Amino acid sequence: MIENIRLAIVGVGNNTSALVQGINLHRRTGTLVGVRQPQIGGFGVGDIDVVTAFAMSDGKVGCDLHEAIFMPPNNFGPLEAELPPSGVTVRRGLVGAEGIDDVAAAFDGAEVVLYSAPSGRPGTALAYAEAALRAGAAFINTTADPVARDPELLGRFEAAGLPLIGDDLASQFGSSVVHRALLRLLEERGLTLISSYQVNLGGTEDFRNLVENPSTKKQSKLNALGTDRVQMAPLGYLPHLGSQKVAHINIEAQGWGETSVNLDVHLKVHDPSGAAGVNIDLVRLAASAKRAGRGGYPSEVASLLKSPPGTAV
Amino acid sequence: MIENIRLAIVGVGNNTSALVQGINLHRRTGTLVGVRQPQIGGFGVGDIDVVTAFAMSDGKVGCDLHEAIFMPPNNFGPLEAELPPSGVTVRRGLVGAEGIDDVAAAFDGAEVVLYSAPSGRPGTALAYAEAALRAGAAFINTTADPVARDPELLGRFEAAGLPLIGDDLASQFGSSVVHRALLRLLEERGLTLISSYQVNLGGTEDFRNLVENPSTKKQSKLNALGTDRVQMAPLGYLPHLGSQKVAHINIEAQGWGETSVNLDVHLKVHDPSGAAGVNIDLVRLAASAKRAGRGGYPSEVASLLKSPPGTAV
Amino acid sequence: MIENIRLAIVGVGNNTSALVQGINLHRRTGTLVGVRQPQIGGFGVGDIDVVTAFAMSDGKVGCDLHEAIFMPPNNFGPLEAELPPSGVTVRRGLVGAEGIDDVAAAFDGAEVVLYSAPSGRPGTALAYAEAALRAGAAFINTTADPVARDPELLGRFEAAGLPLIGDDLASQFGSSVVHRALLRLLEERGLTLISSYQVNLGGTEDFRNLVENPSTKKQSKLNALGTDRVQMAPLGYLPHLGSQKVAHINIEAQGWGETSVNLDVHLKVHDPSGAAGVNIDLVRLAASAKRAGRGGYPSEVASLLKSPPGTAV
Amino acid sequence: MIENIRLAIVGVGNNTSALVQGINLHRRTGTLVGVRQPQIGGFGVGDIDVVTAFAMSDGKVGCDLHEAIFMPPNNFGPLEAELPPSGVTVRRGLVGAEGIDDVAAAFDGAEVVLYSAPSGRPGTALAYAEAALRAGAAFINTTADPVARDPELLGRFEAAGLPLIGDDLASQFGSSVVHRALLRLLEERGLTLISSYQVNLGGTEDFRNLVENPSTKKQSKLNALGTDRVQMAPLGYLPHLGSQKVAHINIEAQGWGETSVNLDVHLKVHDPSGAAGVNIDLVRLAASAKRAGRGGYPSEVASLLKSPPGTAV
Structure with a gap:
């Protein structure tokens, strides 16, 4: 049996809430409703373990991930009557570009980093991508900020055998x-x-x-x-x-x-479901490419992104 | 310059009205609005001459085609303020299977016969197809009655080097x-x-x-x-x-x-526009195949039909 | 404090289900959502006790009312996770006009009879109205069958000091x-x-x-x-x-x-909510008129009916 | 037969275009489509003569009214193939508060002034109202600027036996x-x-x-x-x-x-039709009140205005 994907998530907004809740719903009920591909690279929908999560707001930092996802301004769900604690305590996110090594260490051995923070902070997005590279993790940028469209950075991920996926998530059905x-x-x-x-x-x-x-x-x-x-x-x-x-x-x-x-x-x-329904595929595609040693941009993600490498910044 | 297509039309309902009026509008104004393909096999939208037309209703028979298309129960258009006479007098259509040779003669040298009568009279549809075959014309069946789905008949058209197109028109945008x-x-x-x-x-x-x-x-x-x-x-x-x-x-x-x-x-x-917008292509595809000596069912029409040969009757 | 209305219901379809469930929801939570008038004649939404109910289908007869309302072909609700037993066992309804006295007796002292069976059985509707008259109860006909539009019957209800309300319920918001x-x-x-x-x-x-x-x-x-x-x-x-x-x-x-x-x-x-939202008012209006000794058709119900007395049958 | 209403119009935008064109359409065809009241105070829809019109844009000033109404940025209509000249040359509107007497004179004996300029210039609106008062004409303010809501001004119209109608037109069906x-x-x-x-x-x-x-x-x-x-x-x-x-x-x-x-x-x-369909009533109501010597705000216009006298400014 395949080993679960170890996932780090940056940003604990509605989209992360939908992703985390949907994985739990699938684990409990086996539902495949709204799932584009039951298996990607051998990974099912439930074969993902969140190992760490970062947020910026005081309210969320320090809470269990399964509490933090319901804190304002989040307003998605809940999908189920009860959600047991995740065991993951939300950490404070990176403020500037300093501390990249600390962040890399904090990824706790994640093989995929899902960057799901608000758009509009390109420096922060790049810093997390840098930390992922140092930590040996694949990186997914769901924001409109240019990360995968940075040719130099993409080259370094490619050289390191690490997938870099982005930019700007296309909603599943928007x-x-x-x-x-x-x-x-x-x-x-x-x-x-x-x-x-x-x-x-x-x-x-x-x-x-x-x-x-x-x-x-x-x-x-x-x-x-x-x-x-x-x-x-x-x-x-x-x-x-x-x-x-x-x-x-x-x-x-x-x-x-x-x-x-x-x-x-x-x-x-x-909206958060539309994002999570795509993220569930991107995470599995990233893990699959990483384990196969395929670095850089995996072309099979094209229909799931708005601004892939090569498009205008 | 390519010689115009000589077209015989069976049925003077709304769909024929839309086809005839649209061709005249194009000839007068050059409009290509709503046209899928400006040229098919070298034929433009205006390169079609109606040489004969058949109707069943007493009111339409004996009238100029450009008057008959506005007679009740027709209720499409008019697209233009004035439509000059066509010079084609509407003839009485075939009642039973008798008189096929008379009909063949009445096609007046048409190279394409467009069968655009109401669905639900399979015998009549087959009789007109038979007449087209004898007259050496391509045949288009826009009704749901099985004509192109008759393998024996299709074989005879193929052998004669005549196109047979059908069955059941798919509307342009329905x-x-x-x-x-x-x-x-x-x-x-x-x-x-x-x-x-x-x-x-x-x-x-x-x-x-x-x-x-x-x-x-x-x-x-x-x-x-x-x-x-x-x-x-x-x-x-x-x-x-x-x-x-x-x-x-x-x-x-x-x-x-x-x-x-x-x-x-x-x-x-x-609705009549949706039919005519497809018929304008079928007529040109049929003429083009006929002049090229390609008999039988031309596969390029598939997306324009609901029940092509091989589907259930 | 006002004494609760004693209600007999004929017909255990979706409309009855919505009425009964809505009353229970109000009793448990106090909700006044979708209620046109919190008080009518001193009666609140919860001041109604169903004392007896009649159905025709074998499946429903003999069951507790709170089970019968969920039996097929009923498909409304449930509004709440749990509904305690009502204590009312559904009885078999009248088949012909025979047994009117038995039915009158079976009304168990109800002061209002709500006739909520399918339309199209005028004889049955009239028989239940007759039984209500004998039992000294007000009668509400929600079907399109003519009951309140029967002048002779209306006169007898009036003479007896009993309200007769009908015909044909207008939905609350249809x-x-x-x-x-x-x-x-x-x-x-x-x-x-x-x-x-x-x-x-x-x-x-x-x-x-x-x-x-x-x-x-x-x-x-x-x-x-x-x-x-x-x-x-x-x-x-x-x-x-x-x-x-x-x-x-x-x-x-x-x-x-x-x-x-x-x-x-x-x-x-x-749809069943639209009916129940009107029935909750009709029942209270009927009880209020009855206790005030006002027999016949109470004009204040006009906007809640499609075919009041005097309209065409 | 009643004498036609002599109307001055301030503003030659889409709403004026719709009013003027609609009156002409009615005169030519007798149409009463979309007319709330065929007769108001004895006035039919066609019993209005525009005697003068004012605009601000260089393009419109100096043109015949029936040309000016089609000049950009106007984009309403045309309703008819041809519109004969009106005989009214558009004059340049008031720029500041100076020249009120000149404007009063320019009203050319109009009995009703329809103020149909853009909202947002309260001083100009008041100046035209002042000119109407001096010229002995009723005044209609269709803008959101406060005119009829000015109690002192309303008092002066009332004292003069002149109707003052406003403010802010409610569209006929918006x-x-x-x-x-x-x-x-x-x-x-x-x-x-x-x-x-x-x-x-x-x-x-x-x-x-x-x-x-x-x-x-x-x-x-x-x-x-x-x-x-x-x-x-x-x-x-x-x-x-x-x-x-x-x-x-x-x-x-x-x-x-x-x-x-x-x-x-x-x-x-x-939108312009929605305004004109109300203006056609306001003009007739104003003329009718004026001829009857009723000054001030005529209450029968209430449903046609958003901010009548007494509402917040």
Whole structure:
């Protein structure tokens, strides 16, 4: 039997909560609902042990991981009535670039480091990647900050036989994925796009951050859709939505004879689940590549990321 | 310059109206809106001349084709303020299997016969195919009646170097196409389908026929979607919709951690346009294959048909 | 303190399940969510004791009421993890008109009889009303069968000082209520209605019955809307919806300058809750009128019924 | 026969365009589509003559009114293929408070002044009102700037026997009107509101102004809805929508037994039509009151305004 993956997690937000809770739910019930691949490289969904976790907020540091994931501003779940203690005490995360060796040591022999902190702190992301490299661990950057897109760093991971995965997680089933699929279908069938818009509403802390710093994300979404006929309405932070994300997508097109075609989509998902459903694959892909001695960027992760190596920073 | 395609049309309903009007609109304005392929085998959208047309209703027979297409129960268009006479007088269609040679003669040297009558009269469809074979013309069956799925007949077309295309037209952008694309996306991204439904409402004569004989069509739609978790609500014939078709599609799924994902789609299209946008390609594909001496079923039409040769009758 | 209402219930379907469970939920938690009037005639939501209940199906007869409400084809709830036994054993309902005195006796001193059986058995409805009259109890007919619209019967209830309430329950918040409100708003604001449709989908046994016998219900719905510009799509029985009901309502109108106004509504409710939320008021109104000696039809119930006395049978 | 209303218009934006075009359409075709009241005080829809119009933009000043209404950034209509010249040349509007007497003179004997300029210039609005008072004309303020809410000014109009109508036009059928009606219905039927949101998207210049100065409008909308459980998503300016406005309204509630009730509304209207459909009534109400010698605020206009006298400034 395969040895479990030893995982270090940086960031104890909703996405980490969804990942940790989902693994526990699977272990208890065997559920494979919403799982893209039951086995990756021989690893099942439950074959992951979190060995250490880092957070920045005073409230979370020092708590058991299974308590910390429910602390505000987290608002995902709970998925189950009870969650036994994890045995992992949340440590204080890195503040600057100092202490990289300490962090490397604190990874406690993890073979994969999942970096799941908020976007917008590129220096911190790079510092954790550096620590992973020193500790001999694979690194996954789920934020929009450029890490895997740093060619020099990628080269060093490759040389060390360590996988480096990133950047910017594509949600398992979010508005960009659905919108893009419909625009492609339109094109395949020969319809002419007249106009299109997308409205995104959410209630998580991550969403609030995006609302306050919309520019990069908006551009990134537009790039993903590959057309300038799509307009993005301003993001709406609506606290009562909690961990739910709501999107309204409209597509106005014309078919044969210039007759109108209207398509309106209303999508409701839980954002942290959408992230965790991808992270569960990335962690297993990273571990599998590492054990096979394949360093650098494993191309099989492409459909799970928005900004892989080689795309614009 | 390539010689225009000589086309015979059987059936002067909404779909024929949309095809004929769209060709004229293109000729006048050069529009390529809603056109999947500007050129097929060297033929542009306007390189088609209707040389003869057959209808069954007393009102249409004897009229110029450009008048007949606006007669009730037709309710599509008009696309333009004025449409000059076509010069083609609508003839009375075949009633039984008698007179096949007369029909063959009446095709007036057409190289392609487009069979666009209502579904549900398999004998008549076969008789027109027989007439096309005798007249040395390619044959396109857009109805659900089995013609191209008749192996013996297909063999005879093949032997004669004549294309035979069918059966059952897939609309350019209808509810089946959109629903199937979304269900596939769900699967690709690893979500678990819980339930799904589709409601179809329309106001054309074709739609009224379907409402009165729903069984085959419903099963065909379910087959097309490839899952038994989709429920089809009864078709609703709502006359005020005219040539517009409205669909409500719902998909309930679960993602990671068994959290809910809801997707609701509201689609509005003009049904006759959806048919004509496919017929404009089938006619050019048929003419192109015929001129190249390729008889039988041309495999490049597969994505435009629901029941190609080899599928269940 | 006011004495609790003694209630007899005829019919142990989803609506009765929702009523009984909701009363228990209120008693345990004090919740007033979804309650139109906390007090009616001095009665709170919890001041109702079910003293007897009648069903027709072999499975339910002989069971405790709190078990019977979960037996198939019922598919509502449960609202709470546990429901203690009610102490009321479900009795076999009346088959024909024979045995009215036996039924009257079996009401066990109930002051209100709530008739909540399926529509379509007018003789049975009248027999239970007769039994209630003999037993000195108020009678509520929630079905579309004419009971309160029978002037002679209404006169006898009035003479006996017993309330008679009916016919045909209006759901607390169903598609008719929402559609009518929007059509009225349109009119108030001076818009011109062009067309409108309503699609109703449901998964309960009641809904299946309606699908199989749509005519009366459809007409009744159209009457309720008060315009012939509304088209009702065929009802769709989609078992996976369970006790949920889904409606799609479309309104196409024109405003100043003949510009278009489109309104699309997507409504999701739990049908049995919509019935119980009205029944909880009808029972209290009936008891209140009875204790005040007011026989006949109490006009204050008008907005809760579709076919009050005086409307067409 | 009644003498036509002599109307002066301040502001030649989309709303004026819709009003002027709609009056012409009615005169030519007799249409009463989208008209709330065919007759008000004896005045029909066509009984209004524009005698003068003021604009600020260089492009519009000096043009015939029927040309100016189609100049950018206006993007409404045209409703008809041709519109004959109006004979009214657009004059340059007032810049500051100077020249009030000149403006009064320029009103050319108008009996009603319709102030339909952008919101946000309270001084200008008051100056035009002052000019109307001097010229002996009724005044209608459709902007959110406080004019009718100025008690001293209102007193002077009253004393002069001149009507003063305002402030802030309520659209004939906009998202606030629909949202409020649904929230009231919810309450009437006894459901418990859990949460609600409203998304508004538009493509007019007015909408762009609102997006850039959202605060007042947002608060005003929330006030209109009368509950703090509604969240307003940021307004989205999507130029491709043109004069169309799109709203997504969501209502999450609970019914009996705390079961969920979801209501989603998708509304599409033409904003300028919504304004003109109310202005056509306000102008006639103002003229009618003026001719009857009723000065001050005519209470019958209440449902057509958002901020009548007495409400907060």
